[in-house]
Amino acid sequence: MLGLRTPVTEIKWSETEEKIAQVAFDKAYQRETTALIEEIRQYTGAIATLDDTWRLHDFLSSRRHDIDGKYDYRYPVLLFVFARLVQEKWLDLSELDGLDREKLAKIASIAMM
Amino acid sequence: MLGLRTPVTEIKWSETEEKIAQVAFDKAYQRETTALIEEIRQYTGAIATLDDTWRLHDFLSSRRHDIDGKYDYRYPVLLFVFARLVQEKWLDLSELDGLDREKLAKIASIAMM
Numbered sequence: 001m002l003g004l005r006t007p008v009t010e011i012k013w014s015e016t017e018e019k020i021a022q023v024a025f026d027k028a029y030q031r032e033t034t035a036l037i038e039e040i041r042q043y044t045g046a047i048a049t050l051d052d053t054w055r056l057h058d059f060l061s062s063r064r065h066d067i068d069g070k071y072d073y074r075y076p077v078l079l080f081v082f083a084r085l086v087q088e089k090w091l092d093l094s095e096l097d098g099l100d101r102e103k104l105a106k107i108a109s110i111a112m113m
Numbered sequence: 114m115l116g117l118r119t120p121v122t123e124i125k126w127s128e129t130e131e132k133i134a135q136v137a138f139d140k141a142y143q144r145e146t147t148a149l150i151e152e153i154r155q156y157t158g159a160i161a162t163l164d165d166t167w168r169l170h171d172f173l174s175s176r177r178h179d180i181d182g183k184y185d186y187r188y189p190v191l192l193f194v195f196a197r198l199v200q201e202k203w204l205d206l207s208e209l210d211g212l213d214r215e216k217l218a219k220i221a222s223i224a225m226m
Contacts, residue, residue: 029163033162033163033166036163036166037160037161037166040157040160040166040169041157041158044153044157045154047150047153047154048150050142050146050149050180052150053146053149053153053173053177054173054177056173057170057173057174057177060166060167060169060170060173061170064167064170067163
């Protein structure tokens, strides 16, 4: 299958690619953080009861678990991380331009799963 | 010691006392809820990072645990509940006026511990 020959854990990253990856990763992280804070602010404005408050708590528990697991900057898993960020629209595939063709193909392919 | 003769778990509550207790309990609950929601709103307005967000989450975890344990409307433990609410100033002892002298003395005594 096109571009899926090397096992992802053995893929090498050039220095240039590492820089592109770091910038893209930070962008996605910043976007998701900003969106989350905005969502909390909007929700908090509408809290009227203790039940609402605990719903915010449940929401934060879930988001914390999710985000802690997602933003894992280690090269052996980075293609999966980017695929997920693309899938969830925190990152556009075009923001990874400069990575080699095989990496981009793998990310696009995993993101479509 | 004055007013501490009957074990608290064996204390009887008249119908009038039950009504007074329920009203006082609800008042304290409402005050603490309102204060908590206000605190969350103020804090949320100042959230700027994901770390701030997780600090809110930690704060809510702690408050939820605390509040869930505190508002326990069962007569065998109610004097302790009121004593704590008085101690934490969610309730003024005067708002329990109408309970018998022994109950009020026990609540005041436990609240000072």
